[in-house]
Amino acid sequence: MGVMQLFGQADAIGRTVALLLLVMSVASWVVILWKAWLLRRAAGDVGRSTAAFWQAASLDDARARVAGFDRDTLVLPLVDATRAQPEGSLAAAGDRSQQLTRVLRDALHGVLDKLQFGQVLLATVGSTAPFVGLLGTVWGIYHALTGIAAAGQISIDKVAGPVGEALIMTAAGLAVAIPAVLGYNVFGRRIGRIEADLEGFARDLRELVVHHQQGA
Template sequence: MSVASWVVIFWKAWLLRRAVADVARGTALFWQSASIDDARQALPAFDRNALVLPLVEATQHPAPGPLGASGAPAVQLTRVLRDALHGVLHRLQFGQVLLATVGSTAPFVGLLGTVWGIYLALTGIAAAGQISIDKVAGPVGEALIMTAAGLAVAIPAVLGYNIFGRVIARIEADLEGFARDLRDLLAGAAA
């Protein structure tokens, strides 16, 4: 659990650091472009994690649907942008479940080790027929180490989950605002 958590923590830290910069650069490039087609051509070089680009590309060839065919292009555009946004957010949130699971279960695994160590200490006392510090110290010391190991695994996972959750929420808000502005731009151009 520790190795998996640290791999996800380092990978997500790298990914989200780039994603924050990509969203800022991608949206700025889009709004500075002369046309949507110019932005579609320029974005791949600046949007390495493909966060803004899928939203722009989704507006290029929206799939016809019952609402689009019935004369509600704004509704269809909203649906296409929402689907593209969900795809981007799904990629950003990858690994969050692992961190949450490790953060919530690792202390209990450590606790299981603690209980097992105390059980061994008590069976050692029972087998010896007398209480001595050497029969108790070893298993109880191991039990305390198991508790510390469980916490050492859980704490980074919980911290990573919380920090990355905040960064993802900020990116999500930026992308939702961009999608809303893009929808308003395209809906206004169609009207």
């Protein structure tokens, strides 16, 4: 009831702050749920995909095996990056080892961008939501005190209610920020582990292709 009273008594600025917190909360929870599902599946897929790759008899067979496990296309771009670049282009210039380093690095950055998607939103919500809530509280208190002063009747009973309702905005800001911060930290650690696995695979893949072509 206090929240509805606060929203009903608030002016345009107060309602805007409340709606902004609502949008931030919905957006952060959508990202949290989506990333929890994505990273949980990605952690298993990366392990199964790399294991299937090393069990294959050839690079072509390895790619087919990886495609069967890599549902979010995290390992496959690294495998595809090892294909020879078109002749006559700058991408094909230089030593083959340098080419592989460049294309694998670019492919790895693309994969990591996919894993990192949404982290900026969570960080932004986690760092700004408390201040947005505080702004709503300050403005709500000012609005309430102005209304009480205009009525000409100032007492602790009349001040406590509106001020207490305005403080709900601070609590709302913290309620929006805390899940976003926790999600950012937890997902950051999970992404770090997956990134380490992908970097190790890219390094081993580069060595494999270089030695395979030198022995051919």
